[in-house]
Each structure stands twice: as C-alpha cells, then as structure tokens.
Amino acid sequence: MTLLLVVALVRLTWRAYRTHRLLLPLSTLAGTLFFAQVLVGAFQVGRDFPPFLLALHTATSVALLLSLGGLVVASWLLRPSPTDAPPPLDGQRARDFLTLTKPLVTALLLVTTYAGMVVGARAWPSLSLSFWTLLGGFLAAGGSSALNQYIDRDLDTHMQRTAKRPLAARRMTPAEGLAFGLALSVLSFYIFAFFVNPLAAFLSLAGTVYYVVIYSLWLKKATVQNIVIGGGAGAIPPLVGWAAATGRLDVPALFLFAIVFLWTPPHFWALALVRRKDYARAGVPMLPVVRGEAETRRQIFLYTLELVGLTLLMPLVKLAGSVFLISALVLGAWLLHAAWRVLRRDGNRVAWKMYRYSSMYLLFLFMALVIDALV
Incomplete structure (x- = not known):
C-alpha cells in the first residue's frame, strides 16, 4: 500500500506540477529514496546487515523523512496551482530524456569503466558484476549530464551546438530536467552500494559531485583552466571500474x-x-x-x-x-x-x-x- 501511495504521489507531481522546481524534484527524490529503501530491505532478507549497508539504511531513512517533510512544508507554504498535464511519452519526449544522458559521451565513459574492470582483475569480470557496474555507470554519467544541462540551460541557448537540447529548446521544463538528473544520480549510488561495493559507490558519487558542482557550477564560467581542472571528473570512471573489480585502488x-x-x-x-x-x-x-x-x-x-x-x-x-x-x-x-x-x-x-x-x-x-x- 505504501509503495502504491508513493508511486501515486510521484505520478501526480509529474503530471500536475511539472513546472515547479521544488515540488517535482522533492517528490521524485522521495520516490527514489523510498525505492532504494525497499531495495535495501529486499537485499538483506534472511541476512545480517553489514556495517556499511546498516549505516546506509539509516541514512536513507533520514533522507527520506527529510524529503517528505520538505515536500509537505513546500506544499503548505507555496500552495502551488496545478499546471497543464505534460505531453504523452511519445517518441520525441522519450528521445529528449535519452538526450539528457548524452548517450555517446556516456558510452565512451562506460568503455573506460569496463576497461578498468578488466585491467584491474586481469580477467573478464563476471556477467552480474559487469551488468551492475555498467548500469550504475550509465545512471551516474546520465544523471550528471542531465544536471549539467539543467545548470547550463540558459547558457546553451547562446550556442549553436547546444541550442536544440531539450531544456535549452524548452521542450522540457527545468524542474523535469532537475528531477530526472537527481533520480538517476541517486539510483546509481545505491546500485553501486548494493550490487558492487562501497568504494565504487563513493568514487562514482565523487565523479558526479566533481562534474556537477566543481565543474558545471563553478569552474566552467570562472577560469580559463576549466577544462584542465574539470577533466578530473571524466577521468574517474576507470577508477570506478577498477574498484568494482578489485575492491581497492x-x-x-x-x-x-x-x-x-x-x-x-x-x-x-x-x-x-x-x-x-x-x-x-x-x-x-x-x-x-x-x-x-x-x-x-x-x-x-x-x-x-x-x-x-x-x-x-x-x-x-x-x-x-x-x-x-x-x-x-x-x-x-x-x-x-x-x-x-x-x-x-x-x-x-x-x-x-x-x-x-x-x-x-x-x-x-x-x-x-x-x-x-x-x-
């Protein structure tokens, strides 16, 4: 029942409040955290929690309560009016969500991730480890790219190369881009934490923070050395792959x-x-x-x-x-x-x-x- 209520809440905000930059990201974050918490419980059925997952379980509970509390307070204080329903998920809208992940760039990053796995292990990694590592890597890179395009949505309108991106072209609302990027980024961390190992999870998280906060929010428009210093974000995927295969660096x-x-x-x-x-x-x-x-x-x-x-x-x-x-x-x-x-x-x-x-x-x-x- 609780799961159905959370799904209904997220669906409602995506339909009725798609332009609201606080309600939509908060509800999406709450839904993602709830899903992650369910995943933690299912993963540990019949087993003892290792210390890391026990701490993560507790932290997720706190984060979920805070996001739900923030959602309630924001709804009460702001009393937002519903907006028009979003367009149906047709081919163009699906392509727009995919475009937010920069699939070609992400594919190259996944090649370096997988190479890190193979070189670290000196052997082919197992299919299950490969699947979860590459899925987590795709979500991390895709989420970071979506958040980058949210931050750069106005800047992108001035550049011929980026003016047709979904957020710059106004085919999606900023709230949708922010919510989508947050959901992918959070999911990637939990996938690495549950199915790979903590080191890979935190390295992936470091890459997201590096790219979104240090590069996109700060360096990009602050210094001519933006690409030099910011290049560290794109160099982290091989470390994630190595850590996934070996548990160390x-x-x-x-x-x-x-x-x-x-x-x-x-x-x-x-x-x-x-x-x-x-x-x-x-x-x-x-x-x-x-x-x-x-x-x-x-x-x-x-x-x-x-x-x-x-x-x-x-x-x-x-x-x-x-x-x-x-x-x-x-x-x-x-x-x-x-x-x-x-x-x-x-x-x-x-x-x-x-x-x-x-x-x-x-x-x-x-x-x-x-x-x-x-x-």
Missing part, C-alpha cells in the same frame, strides 16, 4: 586516470577552436576565447605530447605489455600527427578532425588495454 589505476585527464584538454580545446564564437557569445572563458587560437593550438600539441609520453611510459614500468605498447605507438603517432596539423595550420577543418580523432584514440587505446590484460 592500485597504482596502475592512477595511470588510467591520468590518461583520461591528459586526453581531455586537447580533445575539448579542439572543439573550442571550432566553436570559439559560440563560447564567446555564451561568456564561457575557453582557452581560444581568452588566450587566442595560436596559444590554444600550442597547448593542444603540448598536452598531446604529454599524453602519448605517458602511454609509452606504462610498458616501460611494467604496467602494460607488448600489445599495449604497439597500440600506443600506432595510435599515438596518429594523434600526434593530428595535433601537429592543428599546430601548423589555421582553420576549423584540422581542429574538427583532431576532435573526432581524439575520441577514436581514447576508445581504441582502452580497447588495447583490455586485450593486453587478457593475453
């Missing part, structure tokens, strides 16, 4: 983190060269806007040198084998050539190719890590 995992960290600036600065006017119009202090194109091209080449150098160092210190060494040489030469062309030639065409090549570089490099760990 080792030195090789930090190398995986460093690879993604060094890869991030040249990748996004190449895009910033192409979209420099968009970033300037939106007031985002990207490197080409603040320091100019020549300095950006130089930094792209320097960071690419550091990235390739790091990948070649790994076999030398016995952190990878010959398969990875050969792959790193070939892929590194390919990427350095693209970065050299960006350095020596003006125009958006070479920068766009660098942006596209760097995505493929990271994908193939982590695939090489997986193969190397298994042979």
Whole structure:
C-alpha cells in the first residue's frame, strides 16, 4: 500500500506540477529514496546487515523523512496551482530524456569503466558484476549530464551546438530536467552500494559531485583552466571500474586516470577552436576565447605530447605489455600527427578532425588495454 501511495504521489507531481522546481524534484527524490529503501530491505532478507549497508539504511531513512517533510512544508507554504498535464511519452519526449544522458559521451565513459574492470582483475569480470557496474555507470554519467544541462540551460541557448537540447529548446521544463538528473544520480549510488561495493559507490558519487558542482557550477564560467581542472571528473570512471573489480585502488589505476585527464584538454580545446564564437557569445572563458587560437593550438600539441609520453611510459614500468605498447605507438603517432596539423595550420577543418580523432584514440587505446590484460 505504501509503495502504491508513493508511486501515486510521484505520478501526480509529474503530471500536475511539472513546472515547479521544488515540488517535482522533492517528490521524485522521495520516490527514489523510498525505492532504494525497499531495495535495501529486499537485499538483506534472511541476512545480517553489514556495517556499511546498516549505516546506509539509516541514512536513507533520514533522507527520506527529510524529503517528505520538505515536500509537505513546500506544499503548505507555496500552495502551488496545478499546471497543464505534460505531453504523452511519445517518441520525441522519450528521445529528449535519452538526450539528457548524452548517450555517446556516456558510452565512451562506460568503455573506460569496463576497461578498468578488466585491467584491474586481469580477467573478464563476471556477467552480474559487469551488468551492475555498467548500469550504475550509465545512471551516474546520465544523471550528471542531465544536471549539467539543467545548470547550463540558459547558457546553451547562446550556442549553436547546444541550442536544440531539450531544456535549452524548452521542450522540457527545468524542474523535469532537475528531477530526472537527481533520480538517476541517486539510483546509481545505491546500485553501486548494493550490487558492487562501497568504494565504487563513493568514487562514482565523487565523479558526479566533481562534474556537477566543481565543474558545471563553478569552474566552467570562472577560469580559463576549466577544462584542465574539470577533466578530473571524466577521468574517474576507470577508477570506478577498477574498484568494482578489485575492491581497492592500485597504482596502475592512477595511470588510467591520468590518461583520461591528459586526453581531455586537447580533445575539448579542439572543439573550442571550432566553436570559439559560440563560447564567446555564451561568456564561457575557453582557452581560444581568452588566450587566442595560436596559444590554444600550442597547448593542444603540448598536452598531446604529454599524453602519448605517458602511454609509452606504462610498458616501460611494467604496467602494460607488448600489445599495449604497439597500440600506443600506432595510435599515438596518429594523434600526434593530428595535433601537429592543428599546430601548423589555421582553420576549423584540422581542429574538427583532431576532435573526432581524439575520441577514436581514447576508445581504441582502452580497447588495447583490455586485450593486453587478457593475453
């Protein structure tokens, strides 16, 4: 009965209060926490609570009570009027929710997550562990992306690349984007906590906080080093995968983190060269806007040198084998050539190719890590 009441409450707010930025997120959060609490109970039927899950069970109860209390107080004080019902969940609306998760970016992050699992375990992880880790990773990355688009919804209207996003284009209300992002982020933490391990759960949570709070809310519009410092958020998924498979973090995992960290600036600065006017119009202090194109091209080449150098160092210190060494040489030469062309030639065409090549570089490099760990 309680479950039906909670479901009815969430359904009511999504239908009648879809524009309310407090009621909709609070009711969705309460529903998500209630579902998580039920999951805790079902998971522990016939078993003793381990200390971590006992603490989480208690914390979830407190959070659920606070969210329900906040919902009651907000309803009483604000006395909001119902709004028009949302459009039906047709193909366009379903695509909008999927778009909030940035599926292509999320897919690349999941590749690095799974590579971290395989390299950490030096074997294929079990199907169940793989499923829960990748599901948790998808929800974490998707939730972070949705929250990022909620924060950037006004900024995105000034940029051609992002103006058609669901929140920027007003096809969804800000409250819907916020509620959706919160629900995915909370669910991801509980999935990692229940079905993987606490270390993976807290690393995933750290990645969400890093991306949403440190990067999206603070760094993005505050400093020209936004991509450099903020790149740490995208480098956390390999650590999550490693922790999921091993229950700990080792030195090789930090190398995986460093690879993604060094890869991030040249990748996004190449895009910033192409979209420099968009970033300037939106007031985002990207490197080409603040320091100019020549300095950006130089930094792209320097960071690419550091990235390739790091990948070649790994076999030398016995952190990878010959398969990875050969792959790193070939892929590194390919990427350095693209970065050299960006350095020596003006125009958006070479920068766009660098942006596209760097995505493929990271994908193939982590695939090489997986193969190397298994042979």
